[in-house]
Amino acid sequence: MTEDILTVEDLAVSYGRVQAVRGVSFTVPRGALVTLVGANGAGKTSIINAVSGVVRPSSGRVTFQGKDITRAPAHKLVRQGLVQVPEGRQILASLTIEENLQLGGWHTSGGRTEEVYDRFPVLRERRRLLAGSLSGGEQQMLAIGRALVAEPSLMLLDEPSMGLAPKVVDEVFRVIQEIRAAGTSVLLVEQNARRALRAADHGYVLASGEVARSGPGAELLADDAIVAAYLGLE
Numbered sequence: 001m002t003e004d005i006l007t008v009e010d011l012a013v014s015y016g017r018v019q020a021v022r023g024v025s026f027t028v029p030r031g032a033l034v035t036l037v038g039a040n041g042a043g044k045t046s047i048i049n050a051v052s053g054v055v056r057p058s059s060g061r062v063t064f065q066g067k068d069i070t071r072a073p074a075h076k077l078v079r080q081g082l083v084q085v086p087e088g089r090q091i092l093a094s095l096t097i098e099e100n101l102q103l104g105g106w107h108t109s110g111g112r113t114e115e116v117y118d119r120f121p122v123l124r125e126r127r128r129l130l131a132g133s134l135s136g137g138e139q140q141m142l143a144i145g146r147a148l149v150a151e152p153s154l155m156l157l158d159e160p161s162m163g164l165a166p167k168v169v170d171e172v173f174r175v176i177q178e179i180r181a182a183g184t185s186v187l188l189v190e191q192n193a194r195r196a197l198r199a200a201d202h203g204y205v206l207a208s209g210e211v212a213r214s215g216p217g218a219e220l221l222a223d224d225a226i227v228a229a230y231l232g233l234e
């Protein structure tokens with residue numbers, strides 16, 4: 001039996017009267033890459049933010065490494081190994097690249113910075129430059145690097161390909177696969193459903209805050225009815 005690093009049961013998230021997530025359940029097996037896909041507004045960001053402690057779910061249960069973490073604050077979860085790469089990267093443009101990486105490892109000895117530089121040599125070359133001087137793709141690598149410094153056992157990525165040129169998107173997906181191959185479990189939220197499902201072991205298609213379909217990524221992609229109904233013509 002595969003152990004699940006993350007279990008989400010019957011999760012609901014509301015913003016006032018807006019019910020963004022309505023009873024969503026899914027699991028991330030340890031070592032797997034699982035993706036949540038769906039149209040704009042389907043509830044993907046709300047789910048990932050509820051898992052990482054950025055928003056409070058109105059009901060449901062989130063279990064990480066066997067512990068109930070529902071409503072645990074984000075900084076506590078980072079210490080436990082659950083680290084998010086937020087939508088829009090949210091790097092600190094007026095700090096240097098090195099300072100951004102050091103912030104990612106605030107709770108560690110910071111020993112992972114060299115490993116991140118080995119993975120992203122461009123960040124090492126420019127370590128003393130302001131993060132705001134990087135291109136969009138490089139900023140995404142910095143955001144991923146900042147999460148890696150925190151030594152995650154589960155990395156949550158929210159729309160890492162957003163706004164990037166196709167060649168850069170390829171690189172982002174290559175990096176995500178490498179992180180997974182090195183043993184980190186990954187929960188990936190993407191509007192770029194085809195790319196995400198191709199990369200994922202398992203996918204969940206969300207529509208209006210609910211899981212509409214789920215299955216192995218390749219199977220979902222091969223189903224013309226699912227592609228036509230939920231994934232559109234990307």
Ligand code: ATP
Pocket residue numbers: 015018019020038039040041042043044045046047191
């Ligand atoms: P996107 O790709 O646009 O981020 P998404 O699938 O991630 O979409 P969410 O951002 O989770 O979806 O949004 C789900 C629903 O909740 C949408 O109807 C959205 O308008 C609403 N919503 C999200 N955040 C808030 C908020 N802070 N206040 C009110 N409504 C919100």
